[in-house]
Amino acid sequence: MAVPIRPSSDDQRIGAGAPVSLFSVRVQSGGGNGAHQYVVSRDGQRFLVNTVTDASPGVISAIVNWSPPR
Numbered sequence: 001m002a003v004p005i006r007p008s009s010d011d012q013r014i015g016a017g018a019p020v021s022l023f024s025v026r027v028q029s030g031g032g033n034g035a036h037q038y039v040v041s042r043d044g045q046r047f048l049v050n051t052v053t054d055a056s057p058g059v060i061s062a063i064v065n066w067s068p069p070r
Contacts, residue, residue: 026052 004017027037027050038049 025049 001019002022003019006015006017007013008015036050038047040047
């Protein structure tokens, strides 16, 4: 969300406009701390968001009892 900020004509107060959605994103709910769902770049111009997709999960292969070559 973003809110436009406007100073008053005498620069003694500021006024806030109506909130506007910046973008739509699906994040996973529950099971964790929501604070780790996104991070904002230092300059405030970009967001990195951990999102939920409709894609099927990938395959994970586990190799057990493996010994590195000698």
